[in-house]
Each structure stands twice: as C-alpha cells, then as structure tokens.
Amino acid sequence: MSAAPASLCQLPPYHQHPRCCLFTKLSVLTMPEYKLIYFNSRGRAELARWICAYGNIPYTDERIPKADWPSRKPGISGGKLPVLMVDGKQLPESLAIARYLAKQAKLVPDDDFDAAVCDALVDTLSEMMVQVYKTMFAAAGDEEEKKKTYKEELYPNVIAPVLVRLNERLSKREWFIVDKVTWADLAIGLMFGGLKMKQPEILKGFPAVEAHVNKILQIPKIKQWNDSQGPEETF
C-alpha cells in the first residue's frame, strides 16, 4: 500500500522550510552595505540608529569628531550630516534616511494612507524639534532667559499643541497608527523621551503620551541600544 501524500499540515513551519532558510540567507547577502555618518551625538541621526537597532540592520556607525568636520564637510552631499552611505552612494536628509531604513525594518505600514500619516507625524515632531533647538540656542548662555522662553513661548505655543493632539489619539489606541509599532511610534519615544530628560515635567497632564514613551523606551532592542551608548560630544 502506498503512503498517503503529505498534507500541507505536515510541512515544516514556513520559517523552518529549507527553501525559506536559503531565501533568508540570500536576502542578508544581497542587503546593501550601510554606513551612517554623523557626529558623536544623538541629534538628527538617532532615529535612524533606533530603527537599525530595532530591525537588526547591520551598519557602520561612523561618528566624526567635531575637530575633523571642516576637512570632511566638502566631501559630504550638501555639506550637512547625517548621510547614509548605501553601497558607497550618499543619501542625505535625516528623515529620508529614517524612512528608507524603516522600510527595510518593516516599520512602515503597508497601506499608503497609513504610511503617509506616519510621515505627517514625523514631520510634525521634526518641525517641533527644529523650533525647540532654534529657540533654545537663540537664548543660549542666559539660563533665566532660556527658562522664560521655554515657559512663555516654546511650551505653550509649540510643544503643548502637539502633546494635546497626540494624547487624544494615543488614549484611544495601543500604537500610533496600526496594530503594531511603526517608525512614528519610535519617533514619539525618541523626541519626547529626549525632551523629558531635559524637562522632567514636560509630559505632566498627558498620561497617554507618557505611557507610550515609557513603552517605547522599554522595547528590549531600544533599551539595549540606549543602555549601550556612551557620552556625546557637545557642540
């Protein structure tokens, strides 16, 4: 009597299938070689670093010492960092870099509209951070002036309006857009986690954002990355 044909249920799980393993090995071999070039600080490169940490994306994390920058600047596209080298080609602009890596890390939603909502949030957060840096650097040196600017301008006009919208949204859902983490969620954790280190009270009154930031910071690969980081160079 001939043996009954193997049913689909008897096949090994997909990820254990020999052809799937071969596919996984080939896709690692065909992955571009990445080098992220920035200064020795979190700044505009950190979202890309978090995405690589989360997605296990191998890359060289080149940090140019401040003293070497004048001699390196002419060789950098647009003369600004970060730049991502992809098989020797330069990709400038921090958000284009982060979005590109987020696609590799499967941190961009499949649906185009959902993906665009993620872009919109990251743009909003990035614009907010530009204003924060501009205002704080404009008031640099004078600590009293900085405190006044933060309290009277930055917090009420720039930061709080973003927090109000985000808190409303996050109080109704587990993740920012779909039913799993995206690069927009990582951006929330990174930007507000960073601001909270400087202004510990910043998330007071926004419990859903605070819980979200804590959740992102506790993602094992993100926590492991943050714990592994040494001191930054100050500018």
Ligand SMILES: N[C@@H](CCC(=O)N[C@@H](CS)C(=O)NCC(=O)O)C(=O)O
């Ligand atoms: N829009 C660009 C801005 C890049 C930028 O301003 N980079 C700064 C560091 S955060 C820089 O390279 N400064 C050095 C210089 O301009 O010489 C991006 O988001 O990547």
